[in-house]
Amino acid sequence: MRITIIGAGISGLSLAYAILQNLSNIELKIFEKASHAGGKIWTEKSEGYLTEASVNGFLNNKPETLDLAHSLSLNILRSNDNARKRFILSNNKLQLIPNNPKAFFVSNFLSFFGRLRVLSEYFIPKGKDDDESLESFALRRVGREFYEKLLDPMASGIYAGDPSKMSIKSCFSKVFDIEKKYGSLIKGFVSMGKEAKRSGKKISAGPSGVLHSFSDGMYSLIDSLKINLGERIVIDKGLKAVQKNSDTYELFFQDGTTYQTDILIFAIPADDASAVLMSFDKKISEILQTIPYPPVTVVAIGTDKNKIKSNTDAFGFLIPAKENRKILGTLFDSSIFPHRAPDGKLLMRTFMGGVRSPEFAMLDDQLLIKTVLSELKGILRIDGEPDFIRIFRWQKAIPQYLVGHNEKLKMLDNELMRYKGLYLTGNAYRGVSVNDCIANSFILAKKIASSIGT
Ligand SMILES: Cc1cc2nc3c(=O)[nH]c(=O)nc-3n(C[C@H](O)[C@H](O)[C@H](O)COP(=O)(O)OP(=O)(O)OC[C@H]3O[C@@H](n4cnc5c(N)ncnc54)[C@H](O)[C@@H]3O)c2cc1C
Structure with a gap:
């Protein structure tokens, strides 16, 4: 039995690893277009700095990444x-974001009326069961001030997205489900809090958990998977097209x-899959084409701490759209994890x-460096010039789950039913985080194993 994975990002590599845990006597290959495996995950070490090109880390609120890291004997860093x-x-x-509901309501983070509007959420009737945008959901339930000040920058921070187009059902499914189940988010949190107390379990609606990485950065995970998978990974091998023969798929590189x-x-990303599948199945290719990817550029800067007047002993800051800035936000990497800077x-x-x-x-x-420095100098009150700068460009950074994304997934599942042994996975479908990618790989590996068993 030959099993072939296209794309050696974390989705492809973790899937290959999980398949080998579930199946023996198979011929497994992973074909990767680029000259190195890892996809969006890349870590660089230079001039005493350890710099992530994209992924900062993963939260411990889902077990799969931690389980995978443990089974690869990696040193996990909290x-x-x-x-x-x-x-x-x-x-x-x-302005510091209050870190619990009590602190939120007694602080001046929102105006008095903004806080009152959030509290009135308790009395607002449940919406229709349909999907809607994050913006329309938030304006309906918690009001404009909370939306503009917190939810809009959060949407930028996680998805680099536009909240007026992002699907609440696909991007924040837990929040969507709480409204459907309890009628109100506040009612839901109160009930879930009581339930959590009774069961001793922690329950949360958002991306809770503590951020983790590895001492040598996120690429350690890729390096370990590479060692584990060995020559099954073939780099510099981009897939161009696919053809279905009677029982097999023929790949053209x-x-x-x-x-x-x-x-x-x-x-692989949905738009790459769309291009490869164009002559194979036009309908699937067209659905995949409707998942857009905006560009994101990451500018890493190292500087003397004593040249900065603001408090950088924190995670970082996000910027609401209404502030009209040229940057989305900044992470203080060396404050988040130790030994990231001299x-x-x-x-x-x-x-x-x-x-x-x-x-x-x-x-x-x-121009990019000039723009970032001028923004940072104003916001963080930095004197002088930095001594380390690196730029990482992602032309197609993060897939956007637009309103109706869930319907696209249903259509794709329907179309794929016509092709035995053909699957789509990766961050374009059911979660953009590394945790989601790995969790989905584990699920798919079991599905493939049981399909072969039957
Ligand atoms: C700037 C940025 C910051 C992020 N920060 C975080 C974070 O802190 N935490 C977090 O959990 N997630 C974060 N993410 C999201 C996370 O990086 C991705 O969701 C995840 O790495 C995607 O993995 P993947 O394997 O699905 O896709 P990719 O990493 O995109 O891998 C797909 C692979 O397929 C290959 N490929 C494409 N076409 C072909 C072809 N025709 N033939 C062969 N190979 C092909 C590509 O070269 C690539 O290697 C961030 C993303 C970005 C861009």
């Missing part, structure tokens, strides 16, 4: 406690070679672009 402190830029000043397989799994220095990474302002992600290097 983020510092000060990383629980997060700021929002509000009227050009950094960009280098002119071909390969036959019984089971074929795409673990002693006395701060490593921070600023995110530009997204759906909000794709043009800023596309600036040339010089």
Whole structure:
């Protein structure tokens, strides 16, 4: 039995690993277009800095990444406690986000009327069962102030997305489900809190948990998977097209070679899969084409801590759209994890672009650096010039789950039923985080194993 995975990002690699845990006597290959495995995950070490090109870490609120890391004997690194402190830029000043409901209601984070509006959520009737945008959901339930100040920047922070187009059902499914089940979010949290007390379990609606990574950065996970999978990974091997023969799939690569397989799994971005599948199945290809990816550029900057007047002993800050800034937000990497910068220095990474302002992600290097420095100097009150700068560009950064995303998934599942042994996985469908990618790989590996068993 030949099983072939296209794409050696974390989805493809963790799927390959999970398949080997579930099945023996198979011929497994992973074909990767780029000259190294890892996809969006990449870590660089230079000049005493350890810099992530994209992924900062993963939360411990889902077991799969931790389980995978344990089974690969990796040294898991917990983020510092000060990383629980997060700021929002509000009227050009950094404001601490209260970290629990009580602190939120007694603080001046929102105006008195803004807080009253949030509390009135208790009495607002349940909406229809349909999907809607994050913006329309939030305005309906918690009001404009809470939405503009907290939810809009959160949407940028996680998805680099536009809340007026993002699906509440697919991007924040737990919140969507709480409204459906309890009629109100406040009622839901109160009931869930009581239930949590009774059962001793922690329950949360959002991305809770503590951020984790590895001492040598996120690429350690990829390195370990590479060692584990060995020569099954073939790099510099981009797939161009696919053809179905009677019982097998014939793969046509960009280098002119071909390969036959019984089971074929795409673990590549939706638009890449769309291009490959264009002549194979137009309908599937067209659905995949409707999942957009905005560009995001990450600008890493290292500087002396004593040149910064603001408090950077925290996770970082996000910026609401109404602040009209050219950057989306900044993470204080060396405050989040130890040994990311030389002693006395701060490593921070600023995110530009997204759906909000794709043009800023596309600036040339010089203009990009000038823009980021001028924004950071104003916000963090930095003196002098930085001594370390690195730029990481992601042309197609994060897939956008737009309103109706769930319907697209149903259509894709329906279409795929016509092709035995053909699967789609990766961050374009059921979760963009590394945790989601790995969790989905584990589920798919079991599904494939049971399909072979039957
Ligand atoms: C700036 C940024 C910051 C992020 N931060 C976080 C974070 O802190 N925490 C978190 O959990 N997640 C984060 N994410 C999301 C996370 O990085 C991704 O969701 C995840 O890494 C996606 O993995 P994947 O394997 O599904 O896709 P990818 O990593 O995109 O891998 C797909 C692979 O397929 C290959 N490929 C494409 N076409 C072909 C082809 N035709 N033939 C062969 N191979 C092909 C590509 O070269 C690539 O290697 C971030 C993403 C970005 C962009």
